[in-house]
Amino acid sequence: MHLRASQLRADRTTTDDVLDRAVEELGAAVRDLRELANGLHPTVLADAGLAGAFDDLAGRTPLKVRINVAATRITPSIEA
Numbered sequence: 857m858h859l860r861a862s863q864l865r866a867d868r869t870t871t872d873d874v875l876d877r878a879v880e881e882l883g884a885a886v887r888d889l890r891e892l893a894n895g896l897h898p899t900v901l902a903d904a905g906l907a908g909a910f911d912d913l914a915g916r917t918p919l920k921v922r923i924n925v926a927a928t929r930i931t932p933s934i935e936a
Contacts, residue, residue, distance in 0.1 A: 897936045905929040 862874035901909040907925040914921040929935070 901935055902932065906935050909935075 858874050859878050862871040865871055865874075898909055898912070900912045904912075906929075907923070907927050910923045910925050914923055
């Protein structure tokens with residue numbers, strides 16, 4: 857909203873200040889998302905383990921991939 861308001865203003869100094877603030881806020885949002893993502897892992901990993909997660913990942917790539925992962929599940933904390 858701050859960016860849209862700055863588009864309507866003729867005063868470039870104010871616009872530059874608003875843009876500086878927006879860049880800072882976006883940087884903070886990116887840091888927050890990175891922190892959140894560090895604690896998350898794909899559902900397929902929790903449901904099917906490493907073998908399932910690698911199969912899923914390989915299936916979404918445009919390259920031909922061969923997966924060689926033991927079917928035996930290991931502890932969830934290590935899988936994550």
